[in-house]
Amino acid sequence: MDVFIVGITGKVGGLLARDLLSRGDTVRGLVRREEQRAELATHGIDAVVGDIADMSAAELAAAFGHADAVVYGAGSNGGAAEVTKAVDGEGVAKAIEATRRADTDRLALVSVLPESWRERELGDEVEYYFAVKKEADIALSRSDLSWLILRPSLLVDDPGTGAVSLGPAEFHGQISRADVAATLAELLHEPRIGRQILELNTGDTPIRDAVRANVRP
Template sequence: MKKVFIIGGAGNVGRSLAQQLARAGHQALAMYRHPEQEAALKLLGATPVRGDLQSLDEQALADLIAGSDVLVFSAGAGGKGGKEMTNAIDGHGLEIAVAAALKAGVSRFLLVSAFPEAGRGKAAPSDTFENYMAVKKQADVHLAASPLDWVILRPGTLTNDAGNGRINAGLAIPYGSVPREDVAATLAALIETPAVSRKIIEVTEGNTPALQAVQALA
């Protein structure tokens, strides 16, 4: 059994990951902000942990994640709150999480990032979206420069379709969409496959079982 701490545990990907990990016999600690989210997380089999990424400093976050085997960062502003919120959560929040992981001795760090082609080919992306992509890239750079045992996962366009646990994953693949449930399945497979380390992986929907696809990258 592994102890997995999920920053963004109340989000769509985080909830699905917590449920999949609990079913597999792991302990999923899901960080949440709002009191009404606690009961739903418990129903999924997660251990809810109250915390606000915007107010926690690195020591406070380190105290929460201490003893975990893996830290998953799936938090994101989701386009809400404009540039300031994106900078605070996707940018500074990631930096705080990296510092906290180092302080707590949690070396395995999985980051949900963004596919480089996201939003391209559409009419004039907004300044907010361009800022989002820039912040995501800088977060990738920050994590990749750390001494942590990191993996950066770049999913294609996220959908709420039911997942089937089958993906296309690689260091560079054609752009496409992917259900959030299958992003969670890919994260679960990475937790089961520690040999995949210090790699940037792109993922879309596909035909290969997630664990098999991830193991092929080891």
């Protein structure tokens, strides 16, 4: 496959790129700085330098090119509201339009479980982040693309276990970024998965089996 990752320099994006490369896939991505592009090139990854907040849908479509699938993994992580709006909201909207314009219709979005952190007192910026993420999920789910929305629970940097709990509704716990990336790579390689919202948590089911269990009849 030829996969384009928006957010390839993030933790999940970087792990996903490694997983896909190990499968023999072509991996490309969007970076903000030339030194990032040069570093990725040493690993056999082509990258386009640009800022998702400033690029037009047409520019983004040109970057996507002939990708078999686009992954949108960029996120503000609940920072300043203007960044959240530009990256988690308007960025996703541009990616939807760019995917339509490019030679692919497959777009996977890494989102967030709506229940995340609900046991805590959240500030206005984090509440806004959850609202924008929800709006982006809705926009993609109403598009005519072959879309996938993956909602992982709390992300941690623990080593991956290779086993998860994956389905339309999951409890909120925590999951390693390595297992999120491995699950996403497996989902991208399952063409029967599409137009689905899947939630992801730590579990006991091997990733390949968990993905196959969500193939619709």
